[in-house]
Amino acid sequence: MAMYLRSLHLLILLYVSNIPLAFAQDENQFIYNGFKQAKLHLDGTAVIHSNGLLQLTNISSQQVGRAFYQFPIKFNTTSPTLTSSLSFSTNFVFAIVPKAQNPGGHGIAFTIGPSTDFTGRGLANGYLGLFNSSNNGHPENHILAIELDTVVNPEFRDININHVGIDVNDLKSVESAPATYFNDKEGKNISLELTSGNPMHLWIDYNEAEKLLNVTLAPTRIPKPNRPLLSRHVDLSQYLLESMYVGFSSTTGTLASYHYILGWSFNKSGPSQSLEISRLPPLPRQGKRAKPGPVIITSLIAVALVLINTIGVAYILRRKKYEEIREDWEEEYGPHRFTYKSLHKATKGFKDTEIIGEGGFGKVYMGILASSNVQIAVKRVSHDSKQGMKEFVAEIVSMGRLRHRNLVQLLGYCRRRGELLLVYDYMPNGSLDKFLYSNENPNLNWFQRFRIIRGAGLLYLHEEWEQVVLHRDVKASNVLLDAELNGRLGDFGLARLHDHGTNPQTTHVVGTVGYLAPELTRTGMATTCSDVFAFGAFMLEVACGRKPTDVQAQGVILVDWVSECWRRDAILDASDPRLEGNNVVEEMELVLKIGLFCSHAIPTARPTMRQVMQLLDGDVDLPELPRDNAFGAFASSESSDFMPFPFTLASTPSMGSTDSILKSGR
Missing domain, CATH: 3.30.200.20 (Phosphorylase Kinase; domain 1)
Known part of the structure; x- marks a missing residue:
């Protein structure tokens, strides 16, 4: 009888000890208090230690480590015979252990994605092993990530070197916050340092009914706080596919850290089970050194004093080299x-x-x-x-x-x-003027030039941003070209802001000769009208392939020369001869005429940038240009043909934002 009871007791112990592994094989939920015998797909530098500790990365630079649950999870089932909620809950304990005196690395991301294979898709450097420069932000990624980030990357608008973020198909987080936890007793947030080397607990909960994603952070010594760190309404049905994989991705940069996962619980059909902190595997210990003797201590002190003096001098010199002004x-x-x-x-x-x-x-x-x-x-x-x-x-x-x-x-x-x-x-193709005037660069065709003109961001600056932005230096050398030769307006060193409905306060004449509106020399006050004048000169510059103040090196102002071509009823003679007639005649004539209208001597006779875009888009007809000397910085402001610009926005269809104007068929 005693032998029977001992056998029964042994069977019960074996059954209980294998419960976590049983959960790990469930399609909907699993729990790992340590990762011995865990069903994980490991990639890169990821490895499971003999004590069950999951290590994603080591201190080698430019490395990526990934670990995913081996079986796919059904998230967004659309089958009429099957139903699957998008709600899920997970919690895990992690640790970021920096190399002594050299904190760094990139971070860890809990990830839900369509595949465990990131070959060619996820880079180690700066992209958390999930994306690269060409696919970051693309909707076809179908990736949700919760990042634990320890660097500031301006490209992704990171808020600091110690933050948690929610990423949807893009490393530009839709929501982020400094790493803190809410102390229920004190009623306030308390900071946590992700690279402290201490284990921390993270909970992620998504409620499909409310379409609410909550992320909660805390030290392992306290229970889950009542208030989450991040709370974001997001409809995951737009991003997650039917079959998805859950796991972790981690990368290291020039400065690297050890990234560990100590335990992990996940549930697709309810709250995830709580991890047993006492059962989690310990982090590797930093070995203790034997205490040095008195002679060694004396020698070390002497060496240390010399080093301190040397380092102090070097530090002062180095600091002076990189000295900045900070207030x-x-x-x-x-x-x-x-x-x-x-x-x-x-x-x-x-x-x-x-x-x-x-x-x-x-x-x-x-x-x-x-x-x-x-x-x-x-x-x-x-x-x-x-x-x-x-x-x-x-x-x-x-x-x-x-x-x-x-x-x-x-x-x-x-x-x-x-x-x-x-x-x-950085714009790899440099400035537009180098393509217009340099024989070293290939000539731009008319399609590319027309696209650059239509793609000007002035409408956004003047009307669509929260304030009015006066650029004050629109010209070809300040339009930069990206890898696909799309034009981007840059150099905001002279720009000034003012609120919509108010007058600008600029009083100094700034800009470039050939693009300066005539009223600037009288008042010194830049307005959207003076920006439009410069844009008109820019349009003529692109269409004619000639500098605004040097037509065939004869000292003629470009606006005056095009105006003279118009008075002779031969405006197409002004088009760039390098195009060799390979342009759409109607578009070339339209651009030249709009350029003249923008360069009208009287500010109120010029169109607004919204009207310019409507004219380029063909949504309104261009009025007849006057034949007298009405255009350019030296034109007569007493033109007998003067009248305010012949149409207003109230009488024309609304075009919406600039993006809706930039059609791709031209």
């Missing part, structure tokens, strides 16, 4: 500020070999950010006036929030001594 009021602009050290390294010390452009306000350098491998353009602007610097930086930061596909993205700035460094997206 208290700049704290609010923190996410937009780059360190001088990072820009110095990105541009190889601002070597002349990295110069990609040069103008009256400074040189432009190509660079690569070491933290993200992202290409940037850095413009060094001399700015020795302390008065108004705060307002100037405030406007630079405000313009950093501009988002349009035909604007060069201003990523941020850096101040150092008497110069201001502006950081932009």
Whole structure:
């Protein structure tokens, strides 16, 4: 009898000890208090230690490690005979252990995706092993990720070096927050350092009925807080497919860390089971060294004093080399500020070999950010006036929030001594003027030129953003071309902002000769009308392939020359001879006439940018141009044919945003 009871007891113990593994084989739920005998698909540097600890990455740089549950989960079943809720719940314990005195790495992402194979799709450097530069943001990715990110990548608008984010098909998080947890007793958020090396607990819960995704973070020593860190309404049915895989992806950069998962619980049909913290495998211990003797201690102190002095001098010299100007009021602009050290390294010390452009306000350098491998353009602007610097930086930061596909993205700035460094997206094909006037670059065809003209971002700047943005320096050299030769308006160094319905406060004449509206020399006040004048000169420049102030090196103003062609009833004679007639005649004539109208001597006779886009789109008819001398900076403002621009928005169809105007069939 005693033998029978012992056998029964042994069977019960064996059954209980295998419950976690049984759960791990369930299609809808599993729990791993450690990963011994776990059914996981491992990729890259991911490995399971003998004690059940899942290690995603080591301290090798530029590595990726992934671990996914081996079986797909049914998420979005559309079969009429089957039903599947999108609701799910998961929680896991993770740890990011930095290399001693060298915190870094990229981070860990809990991931729901259509496949465990990321070959050619997920890069190790900066993309958390999920995306690359060509597919990031594409709707066909069908990926939901909760990122635990320990770097700031301007490309993805990261908020700081210690944040949690919700990513949907894109590493630009739809919601993010600094790593904190809500202390129920104290009633406030308490910061957590993701790279502390301490285990932390993360809960992710999605309610399909409410379409609500909650993410909660806490130390392992406390239960799940009542208030989540992130709470976002999102309809996952638009993103998740019927069969999806759940797991983790992690990457390391130049500075690397160990990324660990200690335990994981998931449930597709209800709340995920709680992990047993006491049963989780321990993190690897840092070995303790034997205590040194007195002689060794004395020697070490002597060596240390010498090293301290040497390092102190080197530190002072190095700090002076990278010394920046920082004031208290700049704290609010923190996410937009780059360190001088990072820009110095990105541009190889601002070597002349990295110069990609040069103008009256400074040189432009190509660079690569070491933290993200992202290409940037850095413009060094001399700015020795302390008065108004705060307002100037405030406007630079405000313009950093501009988002349009035909604007060069201003990523941020850096101040150092008497110069201001502006950081932009890098445009691989350089400025438009090099294609119009240089024999070293291939000639642009008419389709490309017309697309560049139609793609101007001025309508967005003047009417569609939260404030009116006066660019004040529209010209071909400030229109940059991306890899597909799409035009993007850039260089906002002279731009100024004012609220809709108010008058601008600019009083200084700035800009480039040939693009300056005649009223600027009288009032000094830039307006949207003066921007339109410059855009008119730009249109003529692109269509004619000639500089605004130098027509065939005879010193003739381009607007005057095109106006003379119009008076002779031969306006097409002004078109660029390099096109060799390979253009749509109606479009060429339309662009030349609109360019003249924009260059009218009287501001109120010029169209608005919305009217310009309507004319280019063919939604309104272009009125007849006057035959007298009404165009250009030196035209008569007493033209007998003067009248305000002959149509208004109230009498024309609404075109909506610029994006709706940019059709792809031309």
